Amino acid sequence: MKRLVEIFRSSRKDEMxxxxxRARGLADVPEPLLQQFGEPTSVMSLMLEPARKxxxxxxxxxxxxxxxQGFYLQMPPTAExxxxxxxxxxxGERD
Structure with missing residues (x-):
């Protein structure tokens, strides 16, 4: 399954x-989440498929x-x- 997705950055939390x-935009994101997220800023659109890194x-x-659910929320990294x-x-290693 491939999908054209748009990624938005939070104005309130770094790395969220x-x-x-992309076709639906933010229409499926619950209002309480958008309020906590702050002003969404589009950072990129990309064709996403399961094998993509x-x-x-x-x-x-x-x-x-x-x-x-219409969206995926990526939280900021933990201290660990x-x-x-x-x-x-x-x-010089990578995850």
Missing amino acids: YLYVD LARADAAEVLAKIEA ELLRRERAGET
Whole structure:
């Protein structure tokens, strides 16, 4: 299953993103979530398929969530994830 998705960045929380079907936009995102998310800023559109590599999300899971609920919310990294990133940067490794 392929889908053209649009990704929005939160104005309130660094590294929080909403993935939605580009044709539907933010229509399926609940109003309370949009209020907490802040002003959504579009950062990119891309053709997403399950095998595509994403930096911090599993493409198959993103697609499944969009199909089921109309959006996928990517939360900011936890302190543990940030520490892992920092350590990987020191050694030149990637997740």
